[in-house]
Amino acid sequence: MSAWRGLVVVASLAAGLPWAAHAAPLPRIASINVCTDQLLMTLADPEQILGLSPYARDEARSFLASQAASFPKLSGEAEDVLMLKPDIIVMGRFTKRATRELLQQQGQRVVTFDAARTLDEVKAQIRKMGDLVGNPDRADAANARIDAAVARARKAASDKPFRVLPLERRGWVSGSDSLINSLLNTVGLVNAAGALGIKYGGFATLEAVVALQPDYLLISEDSDFAEDEGRAFVLHPALEKVYPASKRIAIAEKLTVCGGPMLADALDRLTDELSRVER
Structure with missing residues (x-):
């Protein structure tokens, strides 16, 4: 009888009955x-999040x-991270x-994420965080949203490979080895920065931008207010004459500064802007 009970217990464990095992x-x-x-905010449960960065x-x-x-x-x-006693620190x-070294010396589990430069890298990082927080299904859903937005x-963008300059x-221009470049190329657009010889990112003169003659400018703000000299560059009369609102694609910086699920929103914004601008 004892042997029979042992077999029942083994079979029950294999079947995964609720009383047989508890999820970590x-x-x-x-x-x-x-x-x-x-x-983290997109993929983790709120109670898993102990704190976030200053930004x-x-x-x-x-x-x-x-x-x-x-x-x-x-x-x-x-120091303040150590006080929280987290299971994992992401950076x-x-x-x-x-x-990073101090946290590791204190025995903390530190997981680093690189700056993603392609959509494939973005999706890989989403999967990585999804696995880390224990919610891979949410990562799959986020990547599916990006694929649908693409x-x-x-x-x-199917008319022709329009040349777009991210300005x-x-x-400042985002070059050919950047996430912006990957977004443009993935949907069939061309980053005009390549003609300027800019690979990662760099500054272009007003004269170079005008002479380049891209089909569109990609900017992060559609406001006509120049709060400082940096913003005034994009609103220079020479640029506004050649590139009025009908030749400018506006996608907020917060949608593209990081690689993450928000890229689906960035791509949908691009879709809306391509429907609006002059062809």
């Missing part, structure tokens, strides 16, 4: 990078700035070396 608790996580902040509430950089207000604001240094590759943007404050 989900990890408690602290983030000290604005990009890992947003991955999590910055509306210009964080797509989820309002949501971030619900969580403790960290300094980005090691960017360029977090201060001294901070399909919509490709359809909107920011003071003439």
Whole structure:
């Protein structure tokens, strides 16, 4: 009889009956990078999030700035993170070396995320965070949203490979080895920065931008107010004459500054803008 009971217990464990096994608790996580902040808020349960970086509430950089207000604001240094006793600390590759080393010396599990430069890298990082927080299904759903947004943007850009120049404050241009470049190429557009010889990113003169003659400018603000000299570059009369609103595609910086689920919103914004601008 005892042997029979043993067989029943073994069979029950194999079948995964509720009383036979209990799921491990989900990890408690602290983030000290604005990009890992947003991955964490999208994919983790709220109770898993112990704190976020100093920039999590910055509306210009964080797509989820309002949501971030619900969580403790960290300094980005090691000391206040250690007080939280997290299971995992997530950060960017360029977090201060001294901070990363101190956390590791204290026995903390530190996971770093690189700056994504392609959509494939973005989707891989979403999967990585989804696995880390114990919610891979949410990561799959986020990547599916990006794929669907890519399909919509490709359809909107299907006329011809328009040349688009990503232009920011003071003439900063995102080059051919950037996330913006990947977004444009993925949907069938061409980053005109290649003709300027800019690979990662760099400044272009007003004369070079005008002479380049791209089909469109990609900017982060559609406001006509120049609050400083940096913004005044994009609103220079010479540029506004050649590139009025009908030749400018506006996508907020907070949608593209990080690689994450918000890229689906960036791509949908691109789709809307391609439907609006002059062909």
